[in-house]
Amino acid sequence: MANIHPTAIIEPGAQLHETAVVEAYAIVRAHVKVGARTWIGPHAVVEGHTTIGEDNRIFQFASVGAVNQDKKYKGEPCELVIGDRNTIREFTTLNIGTVQGGGVTKIGSDNWLMAYTHIAHDCVLGNNITFANNAQLAGHVVVEDWVILGGFTNVHQFCHIGAHGMTALGTVLLANQPPFVMSDGRPAAARSMNFEGLRRRGFSPERISAVKAMHKILYREGLTLEQAIEKIRELPKKTPEAQPDVDLMLGFFERMPAERGIVR
Template sequence: MARIHPTALVDPQAELDTDVDIGPYTLVGPHVRIGAGTTVGPHCVIEGHTTIGRDNRIFPFVSLGLPNQDKKYRGEPCQLVIGDRNTIREYSTYHVGTVQGGGVTRLGDDNWMMAYTHLAHDCIVGSHTIFANNAQLAGHVQVGDWAILGGFTVVHQFVRIGAHAMTAMCALLFADVPPFVMAQGQPARARSMNFEGLRRRGFGSERIAAVKAMHKALYREGLPLAQAIERIEAMATRYPQAAADVALMRAFLTTVHPERGIVR
């Protein structure tokens, strides 16, 4: 049997692995599923159609799977899906999706989510990300793998943040942040690329050189976005070890909404 504190209220229809810990005064609803090795601290609320994977650590006063804050929401059975090995710190709030947005809010694996983080409806967050305290996502935001959001970062709805990108403290995002870019300001602007983070993740000199070249094409040569994309496409031949990085950047840039654009 799962280890459930006597003061916790766990609906008998909830599906808990036998290797789950539920802390004091925590509430778990009937449509919740929690995988092996996950610990849920005291005073948490987990409701809605929420699925939580293995080996997650959920700290006190976290709220997961409650109805979203979209005024169009009418109680449809939308979902919150959380992967494996995530750390979710105190007072974080993650809501279910909406029918209009695909029905699912999703958090991947191995994410480090600090206190007071917020995932609104239909957000899709990848794996290995770090959200510092009070990082807040509005609805329909997408965040790529290995991205880092500084404390008090606020992201407007439908904005995308690319893989390996980074935001400074108190960044305010109204436009997409391409992969590898470091953004800062209110509204945020591109300041550099996340070179130190890439080195820590094992990027070699050729891959770093390719990222520098992509940064130059996007931000230092005064090119329109379409011409910058053409310049970046050609880098796959020049930097063969970085072909996947170039493809990642190209895929992101070619799907930028023209009215939103990228941080400049």
């Protein structure tokens, strides 16, 4: 049996691994599945059709799997799926998806969500992401691996944020943010690339130089986005080891919702 405090409420039908822990006054509703060694702190509420992986830490007063805040929602059995080894701090809110958005909100693994962060319906988060306090996502936002959102960052619905990007304190992101970009402002503007983060992740000097070249092409040469994409495509001819980074950038442009544009 899972380690459940006597004051916790576990509804019939909830599935908890025998090594899961549920602290005092927490509530786990009927359709929830909780993986091995996941800890649910006091007064946290986990509800909806929510699946939680292994080794997660959900702190006190978090709201996980609540009904989304979309007025079109009519009670359909939409989901929230959370991976492994995530830290979900106090008063974080994670909502289920909507039928219109595919029905599932997805959180990857090894993410760090600080206090008061909000992940709205149909958002998709990758891995190794950090959200500082009060970072907020509207619906249908995609956040790729290794992104860092500064405190009080607000992200408009349907925006995509590329891998290794970063925002400053209080940024309001109204457009897509390509991989590697650092932005700030209200609305956000691209300021640089996340070079220090790339060094910490073991990027070679040659790869970082290629990222610098992509920044220059996108933001310093006065090109249209279409012209910049074609010029970025040619970079591996000079720096073959940058091919994965170029592919990451080009793949982002293919996936992003074009109507939102990119931060400039």
